[in-house]
Amino acid sequence: MKKGEDYIGVGVVYFCHDGKGNFVMAKRSENCRDEIGNWDIGGGGVEFEDTIEDTLKKEIKEEYCSDVLNFEFLGYRDVHRENNGKKTHWLALDFKVLVDPKIVAIGEPHKFSDIGWFQLDKLPPRIHSQLPKFLELYSDKLK
Numbered sequence: 001m002k003k004g005e006d007y008i009g010v011g012v013v014y015f016c017h018d019g020k021g022n023f024v025m026a027k028r029s030e031n032c033r034d035e036i037g038n039w040d041i042g043g044g045g046v047e048f049e050d051t052i053e054d055t056l057k058k059e060i061k062e063e064y065c066s067d068v069l070n071f072e073f074l075g076y077r078d079v080h081r082e083n084n085g086k087k088t089h090w091l092a093l094d095f096k097v098l099v100d101p102k103i104v105a106i107g108e109p110h111k112f113s114d115i116g117w118f119q120l121d122k123l124p125p126r127i128h129s130q131l132p133k134f135l136e137l138y139s140d141k142l143k
Helices: 052-064 131-142
Strands: 009-017 023-028 043-045 070-083 086-098 112-118
Touching: 009 023, 009 052, 009 131, 023 052, 043 052, 052 086, 070 131, 086 131
Parallel strands: 009 086
Antiparallel strands: 009 043, 023 112, 070 086
Protein backbone atom coordinates (compact mmCIF):
# COMPACT_ATOMS: atom_id res chain seq x y z
CA MET A 1 0.00 0.00 0.00
CA LYS A 2 1.33 3.39 -1.02
CA LYS A 3 0.65 6.73 0.68
CA GLY A 4 -1.22 9.17 -1.49
CA GLU A 5 -2.15 6.49 -4.04
CA ASP A 6 -3.84 3.66 -2.18
CA TYR A 7 -5.03 5.91 0.65
CA ILE A 8 -4.89 9.64 1.42
CA GLY A 9 -1.37 10.67 2.38
CA VAL A 10 -0.71 13.32 5.01
CA GLY A 11 2.29 15.58 4.58
CA VAL A 12 3.87 18.79 5.73
CA VAL A 13 4.80 21.49 3.21
CA TYR A 14 7.17 24.21 4.32
CA PHE A 15 8.05 27.68 3.11
CA CYS A 16 11.45 28.23 4.75
CA HIS A 17 12.49 31.86 4.99
CA ASP A 18 15.24 34.00 6.50
CA GLY A 19 13.00 36.68 8.05
CA LYS A 20 14.23 39.24 5.50
CA GLY A 21 12.00 38.48 2.51
CA ASN A 22 14.01 35.58 1.08
CA PHE A 23 12.96 31.93 0.95
CA VAL A 24 14.80 28.77 -0.02
CA MET A 25 13.90 26.30 -2.75
CA ALA A 26 15.54 23.13 -4.01
CA LYS A 27 15.64 21.90 -7.61
CA ARG A 28 14.30 18.35 -7.95
CA SER A 29 16.79 15.92 -9.49
CA GLU A 30 16.27 13.04 -11.89
CA ASN A 31 15.99 10.74 -8.84
CA CYS A 32 12.69 12.29 -7.73
CA ARG A 33 9.47 10.43 -8.49
CA ASP A 34 8.01 13.42 -10.38
CA GLU A 35 8.42 17.10 -11.26
CA ILE A 36 12.08 16.55 -12.22
CA GLY A 37 13.90 19.82 -12.81
CA ASN A 38 11.25 21.88 -11.02
CA TRP A 39 12.02 24.12 -8.06
CA ASP A 40 10.17 23.17 -4.87
CA ILE A 41 9.79 24.73 -1.42
CA GLY A 42 9.87 21.39 0.40
CA GLY A 43 7.71 18.79 2.02
CA GLY A 44 7.50 15.31 3.42
CA GLY A 45 5.06 12.65 4.47
CA VAL A 46 4.00 12.11 8.05
CA GLU A 47 5.02 8.67 9.29
CA PHE A 48 2.98 6.52 11.66
CA GLU A 49 3.47 7.61 15.31
CA ASP A 50 5.30 10.85 14.36
CA THR A 51 3.73 14.16 15.34
CA ILE A 52 3.22 16.91 12.77
CA GLU A 53 5.76 19.13 14.55
CA ASP A 54 8.33 16.32 14.72
CA THR A 55 7.81 15.62 11.01
CA LEU A 56 8.27 19.30 10.17
CA LYS A 57 11.54 19.50 12.13
CA LYS A 58 12.84 16.16 10.81
CA GLU A 59 12.09 16.93 7.16
CA ILE A 60 13.66 20.41 7.25
CA LYS A 61 16.77 19.01 8.95
CA GLU A 62 17.00 16.26 6.30
CA GLU A 63 16.36 18.47 3.24
CA TYR A 64 17.95 21.77 4.29
CA CYS A 65 20.34 20.82 7.14
CA SER A 66 18.70 23.44 9.34
CA ASP A 67 16.90 23.53 12.63
CA VAL A 68 13.48 25.17 12.83
CA LEU A 69 13.88 28.52 14.60
CA ASN A 70 10.18 29.33 14.52
CA PHE A 71 7.13 28.20 12.60
CA GLU A 72 3.57 29.24 11.83
CA PHE A 73 0.78 26.98 10.62
CA LEU A 74 -0.74 28.54 7.50
CA GLY A 75 -3.53 26.08 6.71
CA TYR A 76 -4.21 22.88 4.82
CA ARG A 77 -4.93 21.85 1.23
CA ASP A 78 -6.32 18.80 -0.47
CA VAL A 79 -3.76 18.07 -3.19
CA HIS A 80 -5.12 16.05 -6.10
CA ARG A 81 -2.72 15.27 -8.96
CA GLU A 82 -1.44 12.50 -11.17
CA ASN A 83 1.87 10.72 -10.83
CA ASN A 84 2.84 8.57 -13.80
CA GLY A 85 -0.80 8.19 -14.82
CA LYS A 86 -2.04 7.29 -11.33
CA LYS A 87 -4.28 9.67 -9.39
CA THR A 88 -2.93 10.80 -6.02
CA HIS A 89 -4.52 12.53 -3.03
CA TRP A 90 -2.58 14.18 -0.23
CA LEU A 91 -3.65 16.33 2.67
CA ALA A 92 -0.97 19.02 2.87
CA LEU A 93 -0.40 20.83 6.17
CA ASP A 94 1.26 24.11 5.17
CA PHE A 95 3.79 25.98 7.28
CA LYS A 96 5.92 29.13 7.18
CA VAL A 97 9.24 28.31 8.85
CA LEU A 98 12.11 30.55 9.94
CA VAL A 99 15.56 29.00 9.35
CA ASP A 100 19.14 30.23 9.60
CA PRO A 101 20.29 30.96 6.02
CA LYS A 102 23.96 30.61 7.02
CA ILE A 103 23.57 26.88 7.60
CA VAL A 104 20.98 25.94 4.97
CA ALA A 105 22.43 23.44 2.49
CA ILE A 106 21.31 20.53 0.34
CA GLY A 107 20.83 17.69 2.80
CA GLU A 108 19.61 15.17 0.23
CA PRO A 109 21.88 15.46 -2.82
CA HIS A 110 20.30 12.32 -4.29
CA LYS A 111 16.97 14.21 -4.51
CA PHE A 112 18.06 17.79 -5.21
CA SER A 113 20.52 19.10 -7.78
CA ASP A 114 20.58 22.75 -6.69
CA ILE A 115 19.44 25.08 -3.95
CA GLY A 116 18.71 28.80 -4.06
CA TRP A 117 17.22 31.75 -2.24
CA PHE A 118 14.40 33.65 -3.93
CA GLN A 119 11.88 36.41 -3.35
CA LEU A 120 8.15 36.21 -4.01
CA ASP A 121 8.43 38.58 -6.97
CA LYS A 122 11.45 36.75 -8.44
CA LEU A 123 10.63 33.05 -8.71
CA PRO A 124 12.87 30.68 -10.65
CA PRO A 125 11.64 29.15 -13.91
CA ARG A 126 9.97 25.74 -13.73
CA ILE A 127 8.39 25.71 -10.30
CA HIS A 128 6.55 22.78 -8.71
CA SER A 129 2.98 22.44 -10.01
CA GLN A 130 1.50 22.97 -6.54
CA LEU A 131 3.44 26.16 -5.69
CA PRO A 132 1.10 28.62 -7.51
CA LYS A 133 -1.88 27.47 -5.41
CA PHE A 134 0.23 27.66 -2.22
CA LEU A 135 1.27 31.23 -3.06
CA GLU A 136 -2.30 32.20 -4.00
CA LEU A 137 -3.63 30.96 -0.65
CA TYR A 138 -0.93 32.37 1.60
CA SER A 139 0.79 35.27 -0.17
CA ASP A 140 -0.36 37.81 2.45
CA LYS A 141 1.12 35.69 5.26
CA LEU A 142 4.42 35.07 3.46
CA LYS A 143 5.59 38.68 3.22
